[in-house]
Amino acid sequence: MMEMYRCSMMPGMPVEPVRDSRLSAQNVMPACSTCQGAGHMVTQDKEALMRQIMEAGFAMDDVVLFLDTHPENQDALRYYKAVRDMRNQSMAAYESQFGPLRYTDVMSSSWDWVTEKWPWEGGC
Amino acid sequence: MWVYEKRLQFPVNIKEPNAKMAQFIMSQYGGPDGEMGASMRYLSQRYSMPYGEQKAVLTDIGTEELAHLEIVAAIVHQLTRNLTAEELEAQGFGPYYIDHTTGIWPQAAGGVPFNACEFQSKGDPITDLFEDLAAEQKARSTYDNILRVVTDPDVCEPIRFLRKREIVHFQRFGETLRGLQDKLDSRNFYAFNPSFDPAPVTARNGQ
Amino acid sequence: MNCRNSDLPDTAMAPSCGCGRIPSDISGPGPVMRPAANACFDGNDSRFPVGMGYVPMQMWGTTYPIARGFVRGTIFPSLDLPFAMGRCRR
Numbered sequence: 001m002m003e004m005y006r007c008s009m010m011p012g013m014p015v016e017p018v019r020d021s022r023l024s025a026q027n028v029m030p031a032c033s034t035c036q037g038a039g040h041m042v043t044q045d046k047e048a049l050m051r052q053i054m055e056a057g058f059a060m061d062d063v064v065l066f067l068d069t070h071p072e073n074q075d076a077l078r079y080y081k082a083v084r085d086m087r088n089q090s091m092a093a094y095e096s097q098f099g100p101l102r103y104t105d106v107m108s109s110s111w112d113w114v115t116e117k118w119p120w121e122g123g124c
Numbered sequence: 125m126w127v128y129e130k131r132l133q134f135p136v137n138i139k140e141p142n143a144k145m146a147q148f149i150m151s152q153y154g155g156p157d158g159e160m161g162a163s164m165r166y167l168s169q170r171y172s173m174p175y176g177e178q179k180a181v182l183t184d185i186g187t188e189e190l191a192h193l194e195i196v197a198a199i200v201h202q203l204t205r206n207l208t209a210e211e212l213e214a215q216g217f218g219p220y221y222i223d224h225t226t227g228i229w230p231q232a233a234g235g236v237p238f239n240a241c242e243f244q245s246k247g248d249p250i251t252d253l254f255e256d257l258a259a260e261q262k263a264r265s266t267y268d269n270i271l272r273v274v275t276d277p278d279v280c281e282p283i284r285f286l287r288k289r290e291i292v293h294f295q296r297f298g299e300t301l302r303g304l305q306d307k308l309d310s311r312n313f314y315a316f317n318p319s320f321d322p323a324p325v326t327a328r329n330g331q
Numbered sequence: 332m333n334c335r336n337s338d339l340p341d342t343a344m345a346p347s348c349g350c351g352r353i354p355s356d357i358s359g360p361g362p363v364m365r366p367a368a369n370a371c372f373d374g375n376d377s378r379f380p381v382g383m384g385y386v387p388m389q390m391w392g393t394t395y396p397i398a399r400g401f402v403r404g405t406i407f408p409s410l411d412l413p414f415a416m417g418r419c420r421r
Contacts, residue, residue: 050131055401058133059394061188062292062406066389068180069299075391083397101130119130120198122137134401254384271417280419281402288404291412298386305383313383 056087138202143217146203154230154238157262163189165243260294
């Protein structure tokens with residue numbers, strides 16, 4: 001199964017590969033050669049996907065506050081759209097494999113909103 | 125309205141319980157300068173803000189503070205998990221344990237329950253924004269105090285994150301105030317309360 | 332040294348603050364602050380009348396890579412102001 005490095009950088013910035021010892025060296029490739037900065041956040045690892053969601057989601061949270069006080073700033077708006085799309089892609093990838101993150105996104109044949117671990121419980 | 129995402133804004137994975145630290149950190153849940161006060165303050169003040177920019181900032185920072193409330197609760201919950209009553213009592217958590225076991229309840233480290241006196245919503249946007257600037261500094265100082273006594277890196281990481289957010293919020297409230305100032309007459313910012321009074325007629329304004 | 336004292340007499344010759352005011356004394360605890368060179372943020376500046384407080388507007392600039400911004404608690408290097416007195420083991 002091919003695993004791809006996350007493109008964690010914004011358009012125009014140098015590529016920063018993800019170093020994660022849980023990914024085997026034989027079947028990883030950098031995502032930036034194909035993603036043009038938009039990021040194909042495809043990985044089978046649940047924790048890594050959640051990390052991507054948190055990182056892109058946080059970048060979005062921070063730039064949203066900047067935009068609230070600088071609503072005309074086009075650089076910030078471009079940045080917002082890029083990280084917003086990264087976050088949305090990561091969330092879609094996570095939810096399709098590991099269950100809903102919002103109760104609007106329950107897809108399975110049972111109400112798995114109640115069955116997954118809740119966020120304050122921490123890691124295993 | 126609010127949408128809940130089933131994740132923390134920053135992860136909390138604490139391997140070693142420490143009820144003494146939990147007693148201190150719970151001040152950022154229900155204490156005078158904690159996240160519950162912050163979120164209630166901003167979400168309450170937003171209704172009397174006169175312009176969209178201020179309403180947006182108070183809504184968005186107020187919402188982020190709810191996410192921080194959740195992180196603080198997760199820290200306190202994980203720090204008091206899997207301890208016996210004897211261990212809790214030995215670690216200085218006895219009085220809280222008697223009334224709440226290891227449940228989460230909003231109070232200050234010293235025991236004062238959370239209450240609305242811990243924030244103001246004055247209905248005057250200049251006043252409210254200065255209250256908010258002060259609130260962010262008070263929260264930052266509280267996190268400074270926590271960082272002086274915490275040695276566990278699993279706890280330091282989310283605490284450092286939360287502290288950094290207070291600095292960013294301070295900057296945003298300052299910018300929000302600048303935006304409000306731009307809409308007012310700089311010859312006298314205090315001529316009227318834009319949330320309540322009709323704008324003064326400039327022609328007869330000799331004072 | 333900073334030029335915040337707008338109530339000092341306008342007799343100073345020192346040009347280092349750029350506005351004709353005497354630099355204020357920097358005695359007191361804490362680290363020495365960098366001077367705000369040529370800043371005239373005082374009562375003569377009609378953009379910032381007295382009796383009010385002002386926070387400078389942040390300008391957009393290069394942000395941290397998102398993985399770094401996440402652990403630092405902000406994507407903005409200019410707001411990454413850590414606490415130096417912590418006792419963490421790491």
